[in-house]
Amino acid sequence: MKFLFASDSFKGSLSSQKTAELLAKAAREIFPDCQCDSIVVADGGEGTTAAVLAATNGKNLPVQVHGPLWEDITSNYGMLDENRAVMEMAAASGLPLVPEEKRDPRYTTSYGTGEMIADALRRGFRDISIAIGGSATNDGGIGCIRALGGKFLDENNQELKGCGEDLMKIRKIDLSGLNPLIKECKFTVMCDVTNPLCGKDGATYTFGRQKGATPEIQNDLEAGMCNYRDIIKEQFDLDMDNIPGSGAAGGLGTALMVFLNGTLKSGIETVLDLVDFDEHLKDVDIVVTGEGATDWQSVFGKVMQGVGVHCKKHHIPAVAIVGSMGSGAEDIFDYGIESIITTVNNIMPLSDALNHAEELYLGAARRMFRLLKAGMQMR
Numbered sequence: 400m401k402f403l404f405a406s407d408s409f410k411g412s413l414s415s416q417k418t419a420e421l422l423a424k425a426a427r428e429i430f431p432d433c434q435c436d437s438i439v440v441a442d443g444g445e446g447t448t449a450a451v452l453a454a455t456n457g458k459n460l461p462v463q464v465h466g467p468l469w470e471d472i473t474s475n476y477g478m479l480d481e482n483r484a485v486m487e488m489a490a491a492s493g494l495p496l497v498p499e500e501k502r503d504p505r506y507t508t509s510y511g512t513g514e515m516i517a518d519a520l521r522r523g524f525r526d527i528s529i530a531i532g533g534s535a536t537n538d539g540g541i542g543c544i545r546a547l548g549g550k551f552l553d554e555n556n557q558e559l560k561g562c563g564e565d566l567m568k569i570r571k572i573d574l575s576g577l578n579p580l581i582k583e584c585k586f587t588v589m590c591d592v593t594n595p596l597c598g599k600d601g602a603t604y605t606f607g608r609q610k611g612a613t614p615e616i617q618n619d620l621e622a623g624m625c626n627y628r629d630i631i632k633e634q635f636d637l638d639m640d641n642i643p644g645s646g647a648a649g650g651l652g653t654a655l656m657v658f659l660n661g662t663l664k665s666g667i668e669t670v671l672d673l674v675d676f677d678e679h680l681k682d683v684d685i686v687v688t689g690e691g692a693t694d695w696q697s698v699f700g701k702v703m704q705g706v707g708v709h710c711k712k713h714h715i716p717a718v719a720i721v722g723s724m725g726s727g728a729e730d731i732f733d734y735g736i737e738s739i740i741t742t743v744n745n746i747m748p749l750s751d752a753l754n755h756a757e758e759l760y761l762g763a764a765r766r767m768f769r770l771l772k773a774g775m776q777m778r
Contacts, residue, residue: 400430403683404437405676407702408446409691409722412756415439415450418720421757422687425764429772438679440688442702443589443666444532445493451485452477454674460484462518464491464511467535468501476515484524485673488512488648489533492542494610497535502611504537504620505564509651513546516659520580528669529655530589531648537563537607537620539596539627540654548576549658563649566623569630574658586661589669591700594646596639596653597625602646610649624650631657667705676709685771686710686717687764688736693719695727698734707735718771720763722752740767 406418413421419437426433441450452459458478466472476486489495491511494502512529519527536542541551542561550573551559559565595601603612603621612620627650632638635657639645644663645653655661671677680686688706690697698704703719710717711734719731719739728739742759743752752759 400432400685401434401436401683402426403679403686404435405440405686405702405706406688406720407440407442407690409756409760412691412722412753413760415441416453417757418689418760421761422764425761425768428765429768436679436683438674438676440667440674440676440702440706441670442700442705443530443591443670445487445489447530447589447666447670448475448477448485448487448490451479451670451673455479457485460522462515464514465508466496466511467492467507468497469508469510472496472511474511474515476519478524479673482524483526483528483673484519485528486515486519487530487533488651489530491515492536493533494535495533497611502535503616504535504607504610504612504649505616506562507536507538507610508542508560508562509534509536509538509540509649509654510542510546510561512651513543516543517547517578520578520584525584527584528587528589528673530666531651531655532590532666534648534651535610536651537603537610537612537624537649539566539602539624539650540648540652541565541569541627543651544577544654544658547578547581549574550576563620563623566620566627569627572630572634577658581659584659586655586659587669588652588655588661588663589666590644590647590652590663591666592647593643595641595643596628596645596650597621598640600646601640602650605646606649665700665705667700667702671705671709676706677713680709680713680715683715686715687720687767688717689720691722692725693721693723693728693731693739694725695730697728698730703731703736704734707731709735711735718767720760720767
């Protein structure tokens with residue numbers, strides 16, 4: 400028997416690596432002669448860079464950038480090889496970098512994300528994958544583009560700083576100074592939301608509140624975002640309200656598509672490509688995946704869905720160990736996952752499940768492998 404373990408992390412308790420260790424321990428107890436391979440995966444959200452580097456033996460690269468409030472911070476991104484880099488905008492412009500009492504997307508910027516991209520270009524990377532979840536910003540990505548040499552000018556032809564409150568002041572976009580290396584580069588944007596730039600389902604009204612915007616601030620930011628949309632339409636003949644994902648990361652999705660010619664792609668699909676997941680499937684009998692909580696959202700670009708679809712394509716059965724099952728969890732069966740086993744073995748508070756996560760996971764793994772062995776004996 401050859402097993403491949405490819406589980407998402409269990410937020411707050413188990414890393415992807417730890418689940419693989421526990422699975423290998425349980426598998427060898429039940430199948431002493433089995434082969435165990437594992438690969439760290441993520442869905443394009445927080446932890447994507449670390450997961451891809453772990454799976455590919457890549458290198459972490461520190462870089463000094465400006466954080467969401469213009470403060471100096473040390474961020475990082477990943478080197479996969481001489482040509483390919485992977486990064487998360489949240490590492491430079493993410494919500495956790497802003498203290499709760501200072502959260503106000505009128506003043507936060509994606510400038511640091513642009514600095515991170517500029518550093519990658521300077522080092523010679525020409526194939527850059529960037530995850531854009533978890534942003535603290537609602538600046539339409541103008542901070543990011545400004546760090547790369549683009550200019551956003553007001554009615555007096557003065558350059559704007561590049562934060563959310565500047566969107567209303569834009570009268571012209573000048574790309575004459577944009578970093579010329581961008582034209583040599585392929586940008587893949589990891590994004591699993593389909594929100595447009597403006598409107599009730601757009602960047603501001605969907606995500607603004609969690610970034611600290613009151614209803615009044617949201618109204619002001621939306622007016623600015625609509626102005627930004629109109630300037631883009633006028634200068635570049637693109638209506639970003641008709642392009643799914645343009646509202647991702649406070650409109651950064653728009654900036655990466657319009658100004659860097661980036662291609663939006665599912666986060667989990669990008670990760671599976673970067674880690675050569677299909678190569679790892681060769682000669683595998685069963686794949687074990689999982690996540691902390693499974694529900695209807697699991698079939699919208701999450702790890703279990705991506706792993707299951709690839710396994711189904713190669714006719715390899717996949718099963719999952721999860722922390723809990725919620726409404727719609729069994730929808731995942733349509734995407735190549737054959738069965739789900741939960742780690743909890745009794746009625747218990749969430750705190751108990753988290754505190755005993757390793758013990759509970761190992762128990763679930765043992766039950767799963769015993770069940771697989773029983774199924775094999777029925778053949």
